[in-house]
Amino acid sequence: xxxxxxxxxxxxxxxxxxxxxxxxxxxxxxxxxxxxxxxxxxxxxxxxxxxxxxxxxxxxxxxxxxxxxxxxxxxxxxxxxxxxxxxxxxxxxxxxxxxxxxxxxxxx
Amino acid sequence: xxxxxxxxxxxxxxxxxxxxxxxxxxxxxxxxxxxxxxxxxxxxxxxxxxxxxxxxxxxxxxxxxxxxxxxxxxxxxxxxxxxxxxxxxxxxxxxxxxxxxxxxxxxxxxxxxxxxxxxxx
Numbered sequence: 001x002x003x004x005x006x007x008x009x010x011x012x013x014x015x016x017x018x019x020x021x022x023x024x025x026x027x028x029x030x031x032x033x034x035x036x037x038x039x040x041x042x043x044x045x046x047x048x049x050x051x052x053x054x055x056x057x058x059x060x061x062x063x064x065x066x067x068x069x070x071x072x073x074x075x076x077x078x079x080x081x082x083x084x085x086x087x088x089x090x091x092x093x094x095x096x097x098x099x100x101x102x103x104x105x106x107x108x
Numbered sequence: 109x110x111x112x113x114x115x116x117x118x119x120x121x122x123x124x125x126x127x128x129x130x131x132x133x134x135x136x137x138x139x140x141x142x143x144x145x146x147x148x149x150x151x152x153x154x155x156x157x158x159x160x161x162x163x164x165x166x167x168x169x170x171x172x173x174x175x176x177x178x179x180x181x182x183x184x185x186x187x188x189x190x191x192x193x194x195x196x197x198x199x200x201x202x203x204x205x206x207x208x209x210x211x212x213x214x215x216x217x218x219x220x221x222x223x224x225x226x227x228x229x
Contacts, residue, residue, distance in 0.1 A: 001171075001172070032213075032214070034214075034215050034216070036153070036216070038153075043205055043219035043220065043221055043222060044145075044153060044205075044216075044219055045219070046215065046216060046217055046218075049211075049215045050215075087152065087153050089153075089155075089214075089216070090214075091213055091214025091215055092214075094169055095143075095155060095157065095158045095169035095170075095171070095214065096155040096156075096157070096169065096170070096171035096172070097143075097155050097214045098155065099152060099153040099154065099155065100152075101152050102152040102153070
């Protein structure tokens with residue numbers, strides 16, 4: 001199984017800030033990296049796939065980058081609706097497709 | 109609109125069994141690869157397993173913690189996905205999500221609301 005490590009685990013930000021979450025894979029996964037957003041009491045929601053493709057309907061203030069082993073999720077101009085937990089997930093090769101441990105973004 | 113509705117969760121004793129169902133609509137279920145993902149209370153997401161479409165052999169893959177105990181199956185005639193949970197342990201407690209993999213690539217597009225499984229004596 002491929003180990004996925006996210007950092008930081010917790011992040012505080014104010015509305016309007018720019019924040020970056022990092023995800024590191026234990027081996028090369030090309031661009032097979034996806035990001036999900038989960039709000040309390042809700043199911044996760046696909047945000048970005050293929051490392052940098054924004055899911056249809058998601059705001060353009062979200063962006064993803066990286067390839068190989070190091071990836072980032074950036075939120076520009078954080079909005080109140082963005083305070084949530086974010087997970088990275090690798091979809092390289094065969095299952096199980098491992099998740100990072102999550103990053104909780106809360107309001108400063 | 110894609111809709112996934114899980115059912116069958118509940119309280120079960122350690123060592124017991126449970127079967128979860130996921131009723132799917134709004135997409136071509138018979139063509140879709142489907143996955144289960146779980147989340148222990150207050151914890152992160154854990155991939156449970158996947159089943160390919162019958163066209164692709166309906167083969168299954170499982171995460172190590174559930175391999176040999178859990179079985180994923182599907183019934184295309186009723187657009188239903190199943191997860192049979194056997195030899196349950198307390199660490200299997202959590203919310204189980206049914207998820208689509210529409211690109212057949214491990215990208216988890218659509219999620220159900222989850223079914224809660226509690227393993228406790």
